[in-house]
Amino acid sequence: MEKMWSPWRSKYIESFNKKDKDCGCVFCRAAIEDETLDSSLVVHRGKHSFIMLNLYPYNGGHLMIIPDRHLSDFKQVTQEEYTEMMEELQLTIKVFENLMNPQGFNVGMNLGKAAGAGIDQHIHLHVVPRWNGDTNFMPVIGEVKVISQDLLGMKKQLHNEFKIISEMNSKL
Numbered sequence: 001m002e003k004m005w006s007p008w009r010s011k012y013i014e015s016f017n018k019k020d021k022d023c024g025c026v027f028c029r030a031a032i033e034d035e036t037l038d039s040s041l042v043v044h045r046g047k048h049s050f051i052m053l054n055l056y057p058y059n060g061g062h063l064m065i066i067p068d069r070h071l072s073d074f075k076q077v078t079q080e081e082y083t084e085m086m087e088e089l090q091l092t093i094k095v096f097e098n099l100m101n102p103q104g105f106n107v108g109m110n111l112g113k114a115a116g117a118g119i120d121q122h123i124h125l126h127v128v129p130r131w132n133g134d135t136n137f138m139p140v141i142g143e144v145k146v147i148s149q150d151l152l153g154m155k156k157q158l159h160n161e162f163k164i165i166s167e168m169n170s171k172l
């Protein structure tokens with residue numbers, strides 16, 4: 001037992017955690033922030049990943065499913081992580097169907113800047129609800145980076161629905 005007590009190690013872990021928190025990545029920050037705050041767009045948390053609204057939505061309700069770990073290489077995603085992310089995709093579809101009754105979904109990843117990833121250092125799976133005749137790709141350039149009241153209202157609504165559906169699922 002004596003050997004387990006090693007202050008240099010806890011210091012090391014502390015600095016590692018601090019480094020992680022301050023890495024400047026918006027998804028790493030979102031992975032640990034309090035999602036009940038109005039400054040957070042996180043609508044659901046799993047064990048290894050979480051779901052958040054996109055600040056620059058392509059369409060109403062544009063969500064992202066994101067692993068907690070700062071990964072740029074999809075091959076490094078573990079089985080546990082992608083199983084959970086796929087379960088979260090099913091959950092997301094159910095939540096959207098309950099709240100907004102979409103007629104379709106776009107689901108996918110942009111891996112790398114060349115593929116159009118805005119944040120290419122931390123992979124994320126986009127889920128965009130679609131309706132016949134909706135407008136795609138809302139203009140985002142030049143927009144002020146603030147959470148609008150519309151987006152905040154949607155966040156609260158989604159956060160609540162995710163809670164209801166995941167509690168229902170856990171009772172099945």
Ligand SMILES: [Zn+2]
Nearest residue numbers: 025028070122
């Ligand atoms: Zn990150």
